[in-house]
Amino acid sequence: MLIAARxxxxxxxxxxxxxxxxxxxxxxxxxxVFTGDSRVLMCSFFQHPFYPFSGADNHASNMVNVPLPARxxxxxxxxxxxxLWLPKLEAFKPQMIFVSAGFDAHRExxxxxxxxxxxxxxxxxxxxxxxxxxHAQGRIVSCLEGGYNLSALGRQRGRGRPFAGAGGNLGRxxxxxxxxxx
Numbered sequence: 001m002l003i004a005a006r007x008x009x010x011x012x013x014x015x016x017x018x019x020x021x022x023x024x025x026x027x028x029x030x031x032x033v034f035t036g037d038s039r040v041l042m043c044s045f046f047q048h049p050f051y052p053f054s055g056a057d058n059h060a061s062n063m064v065n066v067p068l069p070a071r072x073x074x075x076x077x078x079x080x081x082x083x084l085w086l087p088k089l090e091a092f093k094p095q096m097i098f099v100s101a102g103f104d105a106h107r108e109x110x111x112x113x114x115x116x117x118x119x120x121x122x123x124x125x126x127x128x129x130x131x132x133x134x135h136a137q138g139r140i141v142s143c144l145e146g147g148y149n150l151s152a153l154g155r156q157r158g159r160g161r162p163f164a165g166a167g168g169n170l171g172r173x174x175x176x177x178x179x180x181x182x
Contacts, residue, residue, distance in 0.1 A: 001098045002030050004141055008096050009039055018043065018094035020085070020128055022077075022121075023102025023146050024112035026055035026065065030100075035060045041092045043085040045077060047105070047112045064088050070113035074120030077105075081124055086131070093135040097128060103147025103156055111148050118156055 001019055008014045019034070021027040021044040031054070034040040041062050048056050048067030056067040066080045103121065105114035132140045147153050 001027075001100050001141070001143060001145075002033055004143075005030075005034075005040060005098050008098075014095045015039060016041070016092060016094050017096045017098060018089055018092060018131075019098045019100065020044075020089075021046075021100040021102070021145075022105065022124060023100055024050060024104045024114055025102070025146070026050075026052060026067075027100060028052050028054040031055060031058055031063060031065070035063060038062060041088060041094060043088060045080050047072070047114055050112055068114070071115055073107075073115040074117055077114075077116060077120060078123055081127055086127060089131045090134075094131070096136050096139045096141065097132050099128060099140060099142040100145045101142050101147075102145045103153060106147065106149060106152040106156075108152045109147060109149040111146065118152075121156060 005017050005019055008017050016039055018041045019027070019030055021030065021042065024047040026046040026048070027042065027044055030042055034042060035058060041064070043064040044055065045066040045068055046055060047070055050070070055065040058065055064084055066084055068076070068080070103109070104111040105116045107115040107117055128140065132138050
């Protein structure tokens, strides 16, 4: 996502891009490159303490890092999105949204100890789509960055078209091994 966001800014002359990272791991590389860059807003939640043991102490105005303890359930995550991410995204008005989609926070994924379920992801994705429709002409670039329980991924795959515009579905997103732009 880092390279894609930089490309959108430098080559396509966008003025504001948002990077939304839902994953059990903190996006330390993205944070390191974009901290203090007023053209980029990063919204992230992650299990903490957990590898890479970063993100909890960055208070830059363009970083909305929300470290969450192990066993955090979907209701608490949705509250984070609603109370912390969405107001910042609405005020920032991104022209494009990049999503680091980590489904490893699913309660059945043994990579870590978070407690999200399919409905939680669907709600988060719908919030991202709403912001994109309002401010970014629906432009979203998404990339699968985690999710290791194949049963949970398979059920998520059947959830419809979260980042699709005229076509596509989450299954294509999850199993394309690349990025999808709609």
